[in-house]
Every structure is written in structure tokens, then in C-alpha cells.
Amino acid sequence: MITLRLMWGLLVLCVVAASPRRYARQAELDNYGNNNVDLDLNEDGDDVYDYYNGIDEPQIEIGTLSPDEDIDPSHHASLEEEEEEEVEHEKRRTVEGREDKELPIKPQLIPSGFGESGTLMGPSAQGGMATCMLCTCLVGSVYCDDLKLDRVPPLSKETTHFYARYNKIAGISKSDFANLNKLKRIDLTSNGISRIEDDAFFGLPALEELILRENSIRQLPALAPSMTLIDASHNQLGSTGIQREAFKDMSGLLYLYLTDNNIDHIPVPLPDSLRSLHLQNNNIQMIHEDTFCNPHDLNYIRNSLEDVRLDGNPINLSRTPQAYICLPRIPVGALI
Template identity: 60%
Template sequence: MPTCLLCVCVRGSVYCDDNDLDQVPPLPKDTTHFYARFNKIRHIKNTDFINLNNLKRIDLTGNQISEMDDDAFALLPQLQEILLADNNLQALPELPITMTFIDVRNNRLISGGIHPEAFKDMSRLEFLYLSNNQLDYVPVPLPESLRVLHLQNNNVQSLHVDTFCNTNDRNYIRRSLEDIRLDGNPVNINLYASAYTCLPRLPIGGGY
């Protein structure tokens, strides 16, 4: 069945929420926003979004995704926002540097499942939601553009003095990063005061 009969297509947006889908349907080439929340999708393949050069937002919240091909999103030149909350992911595939918003809350992400320096070159990334996973450390380096970092309810046990700041530059101030959540982790943020000297606001969090 053609996707726009199964789903709702409106001016580049395709809405397939709560539709018992077990895979991503073929999308029109002019798709800019794709919503397939609360379905039964388990695997995202590298062919699911091929040649969708206008795609800016993908929302797959509330599926059963446990596997993603590593290049499933890497070649989307305009992708800015991806929402993968409430799935079963242990690993995060490579994402394009155009990202501004990443939400992978409530998965089973482990630190080894995130590419080294995965977010470093995302110069427009502002919102990074990683809460309720199994991460052991903060995924550094973080881009200067970042405004919100939520890591509550993970397994972060320590912080490095350069996690947020730059010890080589005492005048450095990270002005954008105003919302850091570390509550629900084993780390006691009171032991790492030197890691926050460059921040406009202290992280939220305690220790066990």
C-alpha cells in the first residue's frame, strides 16, 4: 500500500504514528519530517532513508528498536532532529554533523555503543538527552553550541576537569551550557568543583 494511503502526508510531513508498523515505509522523496511513534519497528536499515535529501526530523519514539545499521542516518545532509526515546538501543549509529536535537532517553545505551567523539563536530547541537540509559561517563568532547545535557539515571561515576571546561585557559567560559542533569548517577558532583568553574550554572546531581 502506498505510504500516503497508510499514513498521513501533509506538505512534506509524513505521520505514521500508532499504525502497527514493523518497518519504516517507503517515504516520498520530498519528505522533511517523519513521525512513526508508538509502532513495532525493531530494526532501522541503511536503506530506510536513502536519498531523502530534504529530511530534517525523524521521530521514532516508543518503538521496539534494538538494532540500527551504522550508516542509517549518516548520509542525510539536512537532518537536524532525531528522537529515539523509549526503545531498546544499546548503540547509537553515526549521526550527521548537522544535528541540533538528539533524544535517546529511556534506552539501554552503553558508553561503548557511542562513537568516540561522536558529538565533537556537531557545531549546531543544542539539546542532548541521554537520561535513563547505562552510560559510564560523559560522552566528551561536547560542542560549544550545547545548551542542554541530560544524563540523569545512568552509571556515571566520575568527571574529568576538562569534561566541561578547559584547564589550559582559565578565562574560558562555556556560556551556552546552562542545563546539566547528573542526578541519579553514582558520581558525587561535590567532589569535582574544578570541573564547573567555566559554567554559568552548576549541574544538578548528588552522589550515593
């Protein structure tokens, strides 16, 4: 028994000796100031330590960020208010979208030299759809091909090129192109044109190219001296459809195409500027010596006219060699 009591006593002493003494914890608390560690209490009573006090590094100052000046911290929208605001915003967007869709389109043709190609703009048609809502307008050019038009649509004064091929236009009046002082090219290929008022194209000071292929024209109208290209092939001009000396004053005319018109003569005089003359498949039976050359000036040479087509006519070119001796090339046609 004595031995058991001694062993129990030694065990108790070992346990007591191993447990920390209370004054050691108190001594640590008393020495915090000497170890450069400051102890503070926050509002909740938790210990806050400044471990950077006394260290030779930049101090990091921890604080509360100030609120943005543009935000009122006193106002916090509730979830319901935010949802209502979002609904009102969507309604406004819907209304604005409807207004944009309901606005009528008022196209205006961009003057030549302004803007870029590909812009769909155009003049307002009188009492109808804007021309360029139907046609395609690229700066000064208006394209109205294959739209089943039965008349020339209203054009802006800034129009420079007009194309209305493969339509059903039956007639051209002088009002169709009135006051279009910048118009340079008109292409009315493959319509049903059978009548053209004589002044329809004459009052266009800038007009240079007129294409009237594949129509039913019986009378070629008067044209301005500024012309460089005339193509009236595949019509019905016949022997009286071209006015006398119709091309005499066109000092800049380069290309004259009158194929398939049942013409029985070459429309002389031809300007010296002419480069290409197509008269194939007509009814021409004779070429005179002064048709191309000057019988009074044997040194005269028409250097520009290199392309003359007379094939398909009832004429033998070998019978009148003096008629084209001044040309740089022999006309295309029957030689025997």
C-alpha cells in the same frame, strides 16, 4: 270601465317613454370616431378598443413576443419523450458515479512549499498500499504514529519530517532513508528498535533532529554534523554504545538527551554550541576537569550550556568543583 282604460293607457305610455330609443344606440356608434375611441374587431369577432388613441402619453404597443432563437418552436417533446430522456440522464449519472468510486487512489506527496496543510497526499508504496493511505501526510510531513508498523514505510524524496511513534519497528536499515536529502526530523519514539545500521542516518545532509526515545538500542549510529537535537533516552547504550568523539564535529548541536541508558561516562568532547545535556539516571561516577572546562584557559566560560542534569548518578558533584567552574550554572545532582 272608462277610468280603468284611461289608467291602463297611461301606464303603457309611461313604459314606452321609459324604454331607450333605437336610434340613440345607432347615433353612439356613428360618433365613436369623433370621441377619439377606435373600434376594431379581432379574429373572434369581439370588440377591441384602443382607449389610448389621442392621449398625450406614450403609446403602449401590444404585440406577440418573438420566440427565443435558441429554442425551436416547431419541436415540442411529448411527455413520454421527456420521461425517457430523464431516465437516460439518471443512468448516465449512475454509471459516472460508479466509475468515480472504482478509480484507484494514487496519492502523491506535495513538495514542501506547494499547496496547503491538511492535504492527504503521499508516495506510492512499493508493492503495497500507498504510504499516505495509511499514514497522514501534510505537505512535507508524514505522520505514522500508532499504526503497528513493523518497518519504515517508503517515503517521498520531498519528505521533511517523519513521525512513526508507538509502532513495532524492530530495525532501521540504510535503505529506509536513502536519498531523502530534504529530511530534517525523524521521530521513532517507543518502538522495538534494537538494531540500526551504521549508515542509516549518516547520509542525510539536512537531518537536524533525531528522536529515538524508549527503544532497545545498544549502539548509537554515526550521525551527520548537521545535528541540532539528539534524544536517545531510555535505551541500552551502556558503556560502549556511543562512539568515541561522536559529537565532536556537531558545531550546531543544541540538545543532547541520553537519560536512562546505563552510561558510565560523559561523552566528551562536547561542542560549544550545546545548551542542554541530560544524563540523569545513568552510572556516571566521575567528572574530569576537562569535561566542560578548559584547564589550560582559566578565562574560558561555556556560556551556552545552562542545563546539565546529572541527578540519579552515583556521583558527588562537590568533590570536583573545578570540573564545572566554567559553567553559568551548577549541574543538577547530588552535592553531598
